[in-house]
Amino acid sequence: MRRLLPWLLAAGLGLAGPTSAARPIAAKATSPAAQGLERLGSALSLGELNEQAQQWVNEGFDAPDEVLARLDDLQRGLDAAPPLAWARVVERTRGVVAARTGREALAQEAAGRLSQMAGQDAVAAADAAMVRALLDEQLWRNDSAIGHALEADAAYARACAGDAGRSAGCDHHGWWEVIRMLALRADRQGNRLEAARLQQRANELAAQAGDDVLLAWGLASQAVMSQRLNDLEKSRREMTQAERHAHKDPSGRAMIRVLLNSAALASLRNERTGSRPALEEAVRIARSAGSARLEALALAALSDELLRAGRPRDALAAVERALPVMRRFNDRRYLPVMLHNGGIARVRLGQLGQGKADLEAAVQLWEQARARARVETELNESADAFAAAGDMKAALESFHRATRLREQMDRETRDAVLTQLRDRFRTEAGQRDLELAERENSVKTARLENQTLMQRVWMLASAVLTLAAGVLIVQVRRTRQANLQLRRSEALLKVQSERDPLTGLANRRHFREALAARQEGEGDGFQGGLILLDVDHFKRINDEHGHAIGDSVLVEVAHRLSACVRAGDVACRWGGEEFLVHTPALAVESVEALALRVLGEIGNRPVELPGGQRITVTMSMAYAAFPLPPNGVTLPWEQAVNLVDMGLYSAKATGRDRAVGISAADVNSTEALARAAGDFERARLDGRLVVKETPRQG
Incomplete structure (x- = not known):
């Protein structure tokens, strides 16, 4: 959650x-x-x-x-x-x-x-x-x-x-509002130092005005920011100061905000027992103060904690109390959150029809707000909830919607970065061409002046011409150096466009080009082995340790994956926490051995984190070697990846930390194999696909 x-x-x-x-x-x-x-x-x-x-x-x-x-x-x-x-x-x-x-x-x-x-x-x-x-x-x-x-x-x-x-x-209130809005924008973008600086500005404004309510709220917010910056002592000091100012507000509204931030701190520190009591106290104070809107905000946060604690019935009750208030006040930011939490709770309680309707309504609201990253997160959570409820069809549909959305966002991000790089290099190249033209123009001007001087003083003109020739040689050399630098820049751009900047592995674009080159002349059928891997519970790693640690985990996984593959294999970061390996001309036994070696290499050794902390990272994976025996049926490479992707989802649905191998296909045509891939679980049960599941050996 x-x-x-x-x-x-x-x-x-x-x-x-x-x-x-x-x-x-x-x-x-x-x-x-x-x-x-x-x-x-x-x-x-x-x-x-x-x-x-x-x-x-x-x-x-x-x-x-x-x-x-x-x-x-x-x-x-x-x-x-x-x-x-x-x-x-x-x-x-x-x-x-x-x-x-x-x-x-x-x-x-x-x-x-x-x-x-x-x-x-x-x-x-x-x-x-x-x-x-x-x-x-x-x-x-x-x-x-x-x-x-x-x-x-x-x-x-x-x-x-x-x-x-x-x-x-x-009046300081309006200025405080906009400074805080800018601080929250910086925090959402991951610029935590800038967020803390802006929040400090807002706090200073509240202190100058003697406003205990805003100062309590601002100090509590800054305590959360300090915690994210790992300044634990400063965070505790700021929260203590916030509580002292909040007690000066007899309405209790400042204390509600302090309690909400206190619950956020408890979650950041993994103090699960500290979140729910603070939120329940915030609900109680809001109800006593007669503020239905603040009570709804506290209930929204409480529903999230109750879902995380495995109490869907209580979470649904909180949602049903808060949702009418949010609709009455047109709180569009929180409506999709509450619909999603209510939908997850209903699915866990077996109310699949209403649960699906609530989840889809939440997704539509987020899509209207163009909050696509949030849509992807919620679709993945919905997929997990459907899988736990036994509705594999709905789980697969949500999972693939999330995957398509992630691919679209990755593609747009990649295109934007490449466009920016091309524009920059074109600008630099154009500037160099302009400088060369100006230098050439200077040389031509010097020649004309030299000709005029030659008519007056031949000897002096000869010396000037000699000097001009030297200048021309220098300019020619500089021109050659500029062209060489341009070619190097173009080569660098090509390399950058083919590599994932975080892990150093090939990116999806390069993987596609490499496969297209290898399959040229072999017809439409894909040849070779595919291994698709996904880090288990990667969202939990980001939530509990932060996105910087999550990036470190991806880098270490890529390093261990590179150590396992052969020189002729292509390993790439397929997207997010997914990796894909192509091994040319390997039997299914060899592909299986490679997959299990990667599974053990990643899962059997904890990942070392800064500060000496260690966490165990496991993978779910699927693999296959094409063409599939016994009939040698092949697929276009995109459909081959899709088939292995279905195997990966099966590995996740059956417990994670394991490899699922597609070792054979009892079909006689490419079309029949494509249909089997589209209904993976049924094809597995009726024997059209022979699947081998192997948990990691510790």
Whole structure:
């Protein structure tokens, strides 16, 4: 199960506010926010105005309709046009409340009014960009959200830094929101040092404003970032400080965020017993505070932990409590998460029909948001759940959807990298050609000048001509060197395009070209052995040790695989944690011996990690030697890989850490063999495919 807490903690929902208790929405005549805003005309300073407006934002987190209606009533009841600062704060408040509930038209209208004020009020430009960033984040338009956040950060820095900010009536909440949004973007991209730097900026802003709520939340978030940077002592110190500030918030909302981050820390430290109690306490506090949205966020994280603990019934109950709230508030970021968790829970409970429907709905929502990496992860988890439930057809379908998606993403990434490399080398080559042309032009100019001088002083002209000849020789040599460097660069580009940058093995493109060259002249039938390997539980390695350790594991697996294959074999990184080996002209017994040697070489020796830690890494694999006996039936190489891929999935479904060999096929044609590959399990059972399964020998 994927780690949900870091994603839930990315939500900028409902906590930005003063340290006073969050008050429930009351009647119009008695609400503190209403009372404050009704006397804004003359009695309140800008600082008091911002504080009253923030209380309104906090009320709007759980009751947006009441707050938006009250703002409309307030504006209609004014006898005269309000001061510009008053109008800015009200429009910002309206925009934030609307954005956090995904009300696009209303939020854009408020942002537009703020933009119209920008010519007279510099803070209004920053507030407009901030509202648009919050709206795009709520609607999961990540690229646009970050663009508006960068715009808002720069505008706040111009308008709100130092004494000028206090006189302009700047409010720190909006600036804090956009800085934190940028920190989360850096963290998602793996730039953890930049994420920690930005979060520190946000914390300093909250500390300068004396805002215990934001400071508690920011320190707890930074504690998680410090843990990921392996600064354990700093992480503990920051979490202690966060708890101290959270206790100053009587509403309990700051403590909810601290508890969510505390649960994330427990997961990072593999303290499983620490995650669930913290999340259950967050649910309890949110319910006591009357915040249905914060309770739903805590339940979302809790459902993930309950699934991981093997309690699908309790996880489903948490999902069913949270899902209506998320739908009511249009929380598009969390809807697919909850649908997926509910679907996995239903599949584990045997409710296959509804479970499949929920899982497919989650995938469609992620696809709409173009979150393809998340789609791949969830399809793989769905495949594991279906396999455990005995629905092998659904498991294979999810597995192959994930595989096709991974291949598409790898292909697009490879094409983008190659395009970038080609453009760079073309630019460099063009620059060199330009420099050569300029030098040649200089030589021609020098010759003309020399001819003029020759008419006046022959001796001097002779000397100049001699010098020009020397310059020409130098230029010719430089031209040759430039052409040589260009050829070397082209050769380097070819090598880089054929190798996987992480492991140094051949990549999928080179593997295809090598196989095409070897099979040339042999017809459509594929000749030779294939071994397809996949690292077992690789997602768990990334989750428990981090992606850097996961990359180290892939490098070590590639090293051991290279040590096992022969000089004439081709080993490649097929994609993600998959590797593929082609061995020309080997009998099935020899291919089997090679496969088992690789299985033992990887699984029998633990992988050494930095710091002296050791982990055992195992592989699932499948192999075959073509043409398949007894009838010598062959397949095109792509279908041969697909057949071995089905064997690999069978190895995973029957326990992992083993090799599945396809030793024979009782068929008489390529078409019959292709049909057997398409329904692997049935062909195995009825004897059309003879399969040998061999667990690793320790």
